[in-house]
Amino acid sequence: MIHKREFHDLEKKFDLVVIGGGITGISVAREAAVRGIRVLCVEKNDFACATSSATSKLLHGGLRYLESYEFGLVRESLSERHIMGLAAGHLSRPMQFLVPMFEWSNPGRFIMQMGLSTYDLLAYDRNLGTPEDKQIPPAKWISREEFLKLEPKIESKGLKGGFVYYDYQSTYPERLALAFVKTAVQAGAVMLNHCQATGFGFKAGTKQIESVQIQDTLSGKEYTAKGSVFVNASGPWMDQVLGLAERSPLHKVQKSKGIHLLTDRIIGEQTLFLRNKKGQHCLLLPWEGMTLIGPTDSPYEGSPDDLSPVEEDITMLMDLVNELLPGRPLTREKIRHVPIGIRPLVFSGKSTYRASRKHEIYDHAADQDKIEGLVSVLGGKWTTSRKLGEDVLHACLPKLRSFSPGIQIKDVRTDREPLHGYPTFGASSTEIWEQIALMNHRVPDNVLNHLYTLYGTDYQEVLEIARKEPSLLKRISDEPGRYDIMAQIVYAVENESAHTLSDILSRRLALGSFGYPGDTAAKRAADLAGKLLKWSSSRKTEELKAYRLSYPLERLSTDSKKKK
Ligand SMILES: Cc1cc2nc3c(=O)[nH]c(=O)nc-3n(C[C@H](O)[C@H](O)[C@H](O)COP(=O)(O)OP(=O)(O)OC[C@H]3O[C@@H](n4cnc5c(N)ncnc54)[C@H](O)[C@@H]3O)c2cc1C
Structure with a gap:
C-alpha cells in the first residue's frame, strides 16, 4: 500500500530527497529506502506519467546499439533485462522478434548474423536460474517459407528469409513502475505524487542546499522539505530543475521526441523489425490484441510541459508502415492512441538517433556555481533503471556520510530481490498463475x-x-x-x-x-x-x-x- 499523501511526514529531515517520480527517480528512492536511508521522492504530476509510460514496452538489450559498438551498454542492458524478468515475472514476458531479409537489405544477412551472435554472446547467462517461461533461445535464421508462415502479412517480393531473436516485453510499464514505488514505500520511503519542487533553500552564507520548496499541485499549498543530499531525477526537465539552484546551469539534456501509434491489430503474434531502403526503421509490436508501432526519434527544443504530437509525426509513421507492408494496411481509423514522450539523453553533439542511451551522473559541486549537496542524473533506459538507481546511490554515499552524520547504511543487493507483488525472485510466473487459477x-x-x-x-x-x-x-x-x-x-x-x-x-x-x-x-x-x-x-x-x-x-x- 502506498500511504496517503500526508504532509506531516515532511516535518522530519530526510537523508536523501529525490526530485522526479519517473522510473529514474523511483529507482533511486527504492535503492535508498531498502538500505535504510530516510528518503523522500516528489513527483509534480503522477508516478511514471511522462517518458516512463510512453515506451515501446520493451525490456531489451538494445540490439541497435551494437552498430555503434556500445558493447558495455548492451551487456548491462541484457543483464538488467534478465534481472527485471526474475524480479517481476507477472509484468514481463519473452517476445519473439522477426527481422525479414530482402535482396536489398542493408545491413545484409552476414552483418545481421554477426550482430545477433554477439547479442547472444553478451547475454550468455540469460537462462541462468531462469524459470522456463522466461527462457530465451538463441537467435536463428529461418527460410523464406518459414518466415511467411510465421508472418504472412510481410512483403514476399524479394524476401530471402529472416532472423528470429528475443527480448522481453514489459506488459504494463506503468504498473512495473508502481511495483518499484511500492517496494520503496514498504522499505520506508515517502513517495509523494502531485508535488512539485519549486525552489531550493541554502544553508546561511553557503552554497550548500539544505531544503527544497514543494507545492502540492492539487491544493496549491506550499511546504518545505529538509534534506542532506538532493537528487535531480527530472529527466527531460533536468535543466529546468537545475535552474532552481544555479544561476547559469549548463544545458546537459538533449531532448528527443518519440511517438508510437497504438492501432487495431495489423500483424500476427511476433514483433516485426522492419527497415526500408533508406535505412528508416520501425518496430511493429503485438500488445494485448493490438499493434504498437514506432518509435520515432526527433530533436525536441520546447518545454517538456508543452509536448504534443503534430499531424506530420503520425503521417510519417503511417507512411513508413504502409511502405513496408503490402496492401497499405494502416488507415487513420485504426489508430487508437498516440503515446508520446521525450528521451532525456546525455548531450553529445550527435543526432538524437545516434546519441548514446547510457546514463551520466553530475555532482554540481564541480559546476561553475559550485552548488553543494545536489546530484543530477540523466540518460539511461527503462531496462537499466535498477542499475541506474544503484549507481546514483553509490555516487551519493560519500555526501550522505558527510552531511548526514551517524547515518547507518545497510548492505543490500537489489539485483536479487523481487519487486512488490512478486513472491520470490526467479519464481515461475506460469506456476504461480496455475495455482491461482485452481x-x-x-x-x-x-x-x-x-x-x-x-x-x-x-x-x-x-x-x-x-x-x-x-x-x-x-x-x-x-x-x-x-x-x-x-x-x-x-x-x-x-x-x-x-x-x-x-x-x-x-x-x-x-x-x-x-x-x-x-x-x-x-x-x-x-x-x-x-x-x-x-x-x-x-x-x-x-x-x-x-x-x-x-x-x-x-x-x-x-x-x-x-x-x-
Ligand atoms: C518513445 C520512447 C520509447 C522508449 N522505449 C523504451 C523501451 O522500450 N525500453 C527501454 O528500456 N527504454 C525505453 N525508452 C527510454 C525510457 O523510457 C527512459 O529512459 C525513461 O523512462 C526515463 O525516465 P525518467 O524518470 O528519467 O524520465 P520521466 O519518466 O520523464 O520522469 C521525469 C519526471 O520528473 C517529473 N518532474 C519534472 N520536474 C519536476 C519538479 N520540478 N518537481 C517534481 N517532479 C518533477 C516529471 O513530471 C516526470 O514524471 C523509451 C523512450 C521513449 C521516449
Whole structure:
C-alpha cells in the first residue's frame, strides 16, 4: 500500500530527497529506502506519467546499439533485462522478434548474423536460474517459407528469409513502475505524487542546499522539505530543475521526441523489425490484441510541459508502415492512441538517433556555481533503471556520510530481490498463475488473469473489495478484451495514491493504456472515483475533460474542430 499523501511526514529531515517520480527517480528512492536511508521522492504530476509510460514496452538489450559498438551498454542492458524478468515475472514476458531479409537489405544477412551472435554472446547467462517461461533461445535464421508462415502479412517480393531473436516485453510499464514505488514505500520511503519542487533553500552564507520548496499541485499549498543530499531525477526537465539552484546551469539534456501509434491489430503474434531502403526503421509490436508501432526519434527544443504530437509525426509513421507492408494496411481509423514522450539523453553533439542511451551522473559541486549537496542524473533506459538507481546511490554515499552524520547504511543487493507483488525472485510466473487459477475465486479466468498480471499477489486485495461489494465486480468498459473491474478504482484510490481520473485510468488500471475508452466508461469510472474522492460535480466535469485531453489524439481532434 502506498500511504496517503500526508504532509506531516515532511516535518522530519530526510537523508536523501529525490526530485522526479519517473522510473529514474523511483529507482533511486527504492535503492535508498531498502538500505535504510530516510528518503523522500516528489513527483509534480503522477508516478511514471511522462517518458516512463510512453515506451515501446520493451525490456531489451538494445540490439541497435551494437552498430555503434556500445558493447558495455548492451551487456548491462541484457543483464538488467534478465534481472527485471526474475524480479517481476507477472509484468514481463519473452517476445519473439522477426527481422525479414530482402535482396536489398542493408545491413545484409552476414552483418545481421554477426550482430545477433554477439547479442547472444553478451547475454550468455540469460537462462541462468531462469524459470522456463522466461527462457530465451538463441537467435536463428529461418527460410523464406518459414518466415511467411510465421508472418504472412510481410512483403514476399524479394524476401530471402529472416532472423528470429528475443527480448522481453514489459506488459504494463506503468504498473512495473508502481511495483518499484511500492517496494520503496514498504522499505520506508515517502513517495509523494502531485508535488512539485519549486525552489531550493541554502544553508546561511553557503552554497550548500539544505531544503527544497514543494507545492502540492492539487491544493496549491506550499511546504518545505529538509534534506542532506538532493537528487535531480527530472529527466527531460533536468535543466529546468537545475535552474532552481544555479544561476547559469549548463544545458546537459538533449531532448528527443518519440511517438508510437497504438492501432487495431495489423500483424500476427511476433514483433516485426522492419527497415526500408533508406535505412528508416520501425518496430511493429503485438500488445494485448493490438499493434504498437514506432518509435520515432526527433530533436525536441520546447518545454517538456508543452509536448504534443503534430499531424506530420503520425503521417510519417503511417507512411513508413504502409511502405513496408503490402496492401497499405494502416488507415487513420485504426489508430487508437498516440503515446508520446521525450528521451532525456546525455548531450553529445550527435543526432538524437545516434546519441548514446547510457546514463551520466553530475555532482554540481564541480559546476561553475559550485552548488553543494545536489546530484543530477540523466540518460539511461527503462531496462537499466535498477542499475541506474544503484549507481546514483553509490555516487551519493560519500555526501550522505558527510552531511548526514551517524547515518547507518545497510548492505543490500537489489539485483536479487523481487519487486512488490512478486513472491520470490526467479519464481515461475506460469506456476504461480496455475495455482491461482485452481482456487475458487468465482470470477472469470480472463478477469482473474488480468488482475494477476497487473497486481501480482496483490490481486487478492482487489478481489476482497469486490467480495465485500459484489457490484464492484462489474467491468468498467463494455468493449471486448477490456477486463478492468470497478473494484480496481477503489483499490487505486485507497491503496495506490491515485488522485485524478488520469491517475486511475491511465496508470493504475489497464483501460487508459488502450487509448481514450469513450465517454460511457470514463463517466462510469468518474462517478465512482468522485464518490471516493469527494469531488463536486464541477470537479468531476473538469476531471473528465482533463482526462480526455490527456490523450494526444483527442487534443489533435479538438484543435482541428476549433480551426474549422
Ligand atoms: C518513445 C520512447 C520509447 C522508449 N522505449 C523504451 C523501451 O522500450 N525500453 C527501454 O528500456 N527504454 C525505453 N525508452 C527510454 C525510457 O523510457 C527512459 O529512459 C525513461 O523512462 C526515463 O525516465 P525518467 O524518470 O528519467 O524520465 P520521466 O519518466 O520523464 O520522469 C521525469 C519526471 O520528473 C517529473 N518532474 C519534472 N520536474 C519536476 C519538479 N520540478 N518537481 C517534481 N517532479 C518533477 C516529471 O513530471 C516526470 O514524471 C523509451 C523512450 C521513449 C521516449
